[in-house]
Amino acid sequence: MKALQIYIVEDEPLIVSTIETALLKQGYKIVGDAEDVISAIKDIKTLQPDLILIDIQLEGSQDGVDLALELDKAQLPYLFLTSQTDPETVARVKQTNPLGYIVKPFTEAGLRSNIELAWHNYESRNSDFLMLKSEGRLHKINQDSILYLKAFDNYCYVYTASKSYLVPHTLKYMAEQLNKDNFIKTHRSYWVNVNHIDSVGINELVLKTEPIPISASQKSLVLSKLKST
Template identity: 25%
Template sequence: MIVAVWQRAAASRPPTKENSSSTVVVKALFAAGRGCPTEKAEVISRFEWYFAPRCLGNWRSSSRLALESCRSGLVILLLTALRMSTLPLLPLTCVIADDNEMNRLTLEHYVAMTEGLTLAGSFPDGVACLNYFRAGGTADLLLLDISMPQLSGLELIRILPEPLPEVVLVTTHRDYALDAFELQVADYLLKPLDYARFSRTVDRIRTRRAALAPPAPPVEAAEATFGPEGNTLFLKINNRLTRVNFDDVLYIEAMSVYSVLVTAKHKHIVYSTLKVFEERLPFSHFMRVHRSYIINSRHIEAVEDNQILLPGGHKVPIAKAYQESFFSKLRGL
């Protein structure tokens, strides 16, 4: 496919409206996005010699200015598109709030159809949705109806706790677009909703969040192996093994598919999820206090304003969903 695109490009003398440079650029982008690495490399290597002299609209111009203009614009566009086509999808979690069961089931079906989108909760009204977030629940995306009993979608947005998810209003009403703009919602979708429109919205949100995401953990994240006695962990980076005693661990923090073991002196990035640690740790003094944190209760210095104070000035929040079990275990120590 890519070879054919370039053959058509080279045959045009000069480019017509139907076979212009910009048209061939688009075709090459789509073709390269589906091609193998060798084909993508071929597209990149051929891009400058064909498109650079032509993309400014002058067929015969091959001046340095034209080349530099293309290199600063279209080449960057092409390289970015090719690289993005090989990147994994940014995973997103999603919550739905809609009092209409059929609409809610439709959205749940659309979420299940969308790669990289996981349903964290589905609620029949705004109050249940608000309670989910107040209990420490999180989501990247909130699909929200406007007209709901007791608490409308617009009222819910105004009182949601931080951090706020990306909110997409899904409604039959056209009259709330100004309110949606003032509340800075990510999108405003009208029912009945088709999957193509839904998918474009998710892709746009995913692209924006990916651009704002912090850098990925370093590639030297360690592989973790539990010691035979159960109270130690061996971390392997390249050919080096580092022993970590769990008694020295202040807390463990989730970071995507990684976890961070924090001691008084070091932070160890481990290629293991927080759930794995929660299942494998045999000690009752390690407690889950938040979706993203496990703490070592032996190092607690104080508890203040639903925060656990640890040595070295470390503070770990206690999510509402974990408060009852945490304080119950704390009293039993």
């Protein structure tokens, strides 16, 4: 299992060091840290961490709540690091959607358990969704709505009934993210949602939108999958 990649936004170097030491001991990977919102946003776009830890009270004109609002727009998961805050800040925090709060001062065990629980809940909620980056935007797509995926060189098209997305990943990479209970490879260039198959012919199957090629080597697997659903 891939180590969770974490980015830290905290303006107290001692706390950053404490967090890094504690999480590295637990097998997490720290991909970077920043003291301010502008640096954090730039890094997060480049490094694409799995999870961000954000101190609410930061030095400068923007604080952790400002950063959280930007992460909410991009649908990126984060946890707040928090101590006592004033009523105005608390009111602003209520407009954000963190996975949870790690209260300062924290223990190593408390830090670990907060992250583990928050990440478990996040994965549980998002297990049937794909995060797709297409045309400069991040899209959260329910896998049930996906009809099929089609290879396009080193890219991949993801088709729903209403829209198609060209994503900068190979078909093989995208297939690894799919719920294999519902998806099957029908051809070297296609993965199909079996719940949207209307019929199967000699060398093609029909979805609600168009025929999809099916290779001879995959046909028996597809028919077997259809019978079991």
